[in-house]
Amino acid sequence: MGKQIASCGTSVHEFGTTFFTDGTSGWTQTCDTQMRANYVPPTYETFDQDAYNQEFADEYWRTHPKPTFNPDSADGYGPDQELPPACLRLQGVDC
Incomplete structure (x- = not known):
C-alpha cells in the first residue's frame, strides 16, 4: 500500500478505521486489532x-x-x- 499510518480511529469509528499521513483514511488490520483490543463495551442500567x-x-x-x-x-x-x-x-x- 505504501502509506504510513498517522492514527487509528476512536470509539466513534468502525473497527479498523485508519488515518494516513497523506490525509486519507481507510481500513487496516493493524488498526482493527488495536481498536478491538481497546474496546470496552457500553454498560446499560437494567430495570428491576x-x-x-x-x-x-x-x-x-x-x-x-x-x-x-x-x-x-x-x-x-x-x-x-x-x-x-x-x-x-x-x-x-x-x-
Missing part, C-alpha cells in the same frame, strides 16, 4: 421490575389503609373502600 413492584407496594400500604375482606361483595372488598391498584390485588400484574 420486582424491586419496583415491592417499593410501590411498600409506599402504597404506608399511605393507604388496608381494606377489609367482605365475602358477600362482588369484588371481595367492603363497602366504601378504595380498591388497591390491580398490581397489589392480582398476581402477575406489574405496577
